[in-house]
Amino acid sequence: MKKVFTTKSTYETELLGQKLGRVLRRGDVVAYFGGLGVGKTAFTRGLAEGMGIVADVSSPTFAIVNVYHGSPMLCHFDMYRIDGWDDLCTTGYFEYLEDDAVLAVEWSENIENVLPENSFFINITKGETDEVRIIEIEGDERLENIGA
Numbered sequence: 001m002k003k004v005f006t007t008k009s010t011y012e013t014e015l016l017g018q019k020l021g022r023v024l025r026r027g028d029v030v031a032y033f034g035g036l037g038v039g040k041t042a043f044t045r046g047l048a049e050g051m052g053i054v055a056d057v058s059s060p061t062f063a064i065v066n067v068y069h070g071s072p073m074l075c076h077f078d079m080y081r082i083d084g085w086d087d088l089c090t091t092g093y094f095e096y097l098e099d100d101a102v103l104a105v106e107w108s109e110n111i112e113n114v115l116p117e118n119s120f121f122i123n124i125t126k127g128e129t130d131e132v133r134i135i136e137i138e139g140d141e142r143l144e145n146i147g148a
């Protein structure tokens, strides 16, 4: 199923992430699509909170992946600079995928052909004003539990 949300602040995006975080299970992949600065990292901050992880979630731009311990653990990827198969393998993506973690993947555009079919697909676009974001989430029936 698919749901579309509109957020009007960074905080509202974090709250939405938090709601999704609460229903995630080990093995889930959250795949973000959307341009620079749309709020993928902000959403992931909420995701971690919803999963009960207390941490300062920041952009994994330099490390490519930040791992937050929890049950399950959260692996937060930034695929912005990932180009090709070898590059992707060095990030540990496939190992983490097998590892019963939750994966949150920024710039999923760059690894689209290796995303599991049952991922949560999140497309974020900017709205009419600076603080507005349109957030489209595609996923399974758990989305029913995520209110507007």
Ligand SMILES: Nc1ncnc2c1ncn2[C@@H]1O[C@H](COP(=O)(O)OP(=O)(O)OP(=O)(O)O)[C@@H](O)[C@H]1O
Pocket: 007, 008, 009, 010, 011, 012, 013, 035, 036, 037, 038, 039, 040, 041, 042, 043, 059, 106, 130, 131, 132, 133
């Ligand atoms: N409704 C909103 N939701 C999320 N972020 C918002 C919103 N309105 C304004 N912002 C701002 O947009 C920026 C989003 O930054 P963030 O790092 O989360 O984006 P990103 O998509 O991860 O960027 P990057 O492509 O660089 O990884 C922040 O400065 C945030 O405060």
Ligand SMILES: [Mg+2]
Pocket: 040, 041, 059, 060, 106
């Ligand atoms: Mg980011």
